[in-house]
Amino acid sequence: MELVQRARQGDRRALARLITLVENEAPEAVEALQELYLFTGKAQVIGITGPPGSGKSTLTDKLVKELRKEKKKVAVIAVDPTSPFTGGAILGDRIRMSDLNLDEDVYIRSMGTRGSLGGLSAATSAATKVLDACDFDYVFIETVGVGQSEVDIVKAADTTIVVMVPGLGDDIQAIKAGILEIGDFFVVNKADRDGANRVALELRMMLDLNEQKLVWQPPVLMSVANQNQGIAEIVAGIKDHFTYLKESGELAIKRRERLEKELLEIVSKKIYRQIADKVQREGKLKQYLDSLMKKETDPYTLVKVILQDVIKT
Amino acid sequence: MAEKRIRVLVAKPGLDGHDRGAKVIARSLRDAGMEVIYTGLRQTPEQIVAAAIQEDVDVVAMSLLSGAHNHLFPKVVELLKEKNAEDILVLGGGVIPEADIPFLKERGIAEIFTPGTPTGKVVKFIRDKIGEKV
Secondary structure, three states, X not given: OHHHHHHHOOOHHHHHHHHHHHHOOOHHHHHHHHHHHOOOOOOEEEEEEOOOOOOHHHHHHHHHHHHHOOOOOEEEEEEEOEOOOOOOEEEOHHHHHHHHOOOOOEEEEEEEOOOOOOOOOOOHHHHHHHHHHOXXXXXXXXXXXXXXXXXXXXXXXXXXXXXXXXXXOOHHHHHOOOHHHOOOEEEEOOOOOOOHHHHHHHHHHHHHOOOOOOOOOOOEEEOEHHHOEOHHHHHHHHHHHHHHHHHHOHHHHHHHHHHHHHHHHHHHHHXXXXXXXXXXXXXXXXXXXXXXXXXXXXXXXXXXXXXXXXXXX | OOXXXXXXXXXXXXXXXXXXXXXXXXXXXXXXXXXXEEOOOOEOHHHHHHHHHHOOOOEEEEEEOOOOHHHHHHHHHHHHHHOOOOOOEEEEEEOOOHHHHHHHHHOOOOEEEOOOOOXXXXXXXXXXXXXXXX
């Protein structure tokens, strides 16, 4: 595919167009992803997640700049919420990263969630692969501002950084399940504010409660991103984590599990679409619903009928 | 297949800090089902064009109240052309004197929306030009 070649040679317009195709689930996207798959696996994918207003975009901006000092190629996918009512979105994460616009070796892309509820959009993982295959050394994924249970980022990232800020609640918040279980790192941002030490302490206490002693103990770091404080330490930590993942063999395990999920997801999507198309095309759906409403049959019996129908053809 | 959405970059070139108009437009395009990438204040034409290309937008909508529109709007059109991205629709808004509008259109700005334009008119213009239903 010409677009793939151009994107891999550094043509930003081609790269951007590829990501649009992937986002729109266009038929050409499959062909592109087939070709690109061979080139994936080199980039470290870093997830940045945390509550709204915790400074994820500012922190990402600073981390990218730190990595640019070493001439690394860096891409950012920044996800913001799509309106469930209109399908529209305001994607504003770039505001904090506008000095990076003119850096040829940085690529930033904003995405709406388009109906996904896990903090990412359905196309985020595939877009990450496109960027990985286009020779970026680091791909950052900034999630929407999350609450407690939007944890899709762990399925997409090698290293997940959970950004916290002082003043969000007492220490029981820290032992709840959800986003606090997924951090390979915790960063207490806005650490110049009151209560930052307390948040860090509570996080460390929560991490000490982990029953199984993990080989990788998630570090708790402090930063004041808008003043560039603590950034070098976080970058060092990101690299340490990748080294750990590679040396311990965990990276291979993680990626294998991810491939399993992705493969099965693609299969189920494809099967679902074929069945749904068929049922709708033949106008049987209306008939089925009529008989369900009249209690002539039940959904489980109907599913058997539908599946048998598909297998036959 | 997931539906295609119209993507619009709303940008504030120039040195004025008045972004209310830009925010009103961003909001109404969002409500019309479009994905709006907002760049923030004081962007250079180079930054706007780089962002437009990275985001693969269909439209660049600029708001400017500083009086530098005759320089900055055409500059964005030129830079897009340099990057082979002249298919991106460029719109302008803000306090633009009537007398400047023909010049700007000649230089490739598809339409200029001055204060008081109903937001629905902007939405319709974009939909008609991009030629898709949302």
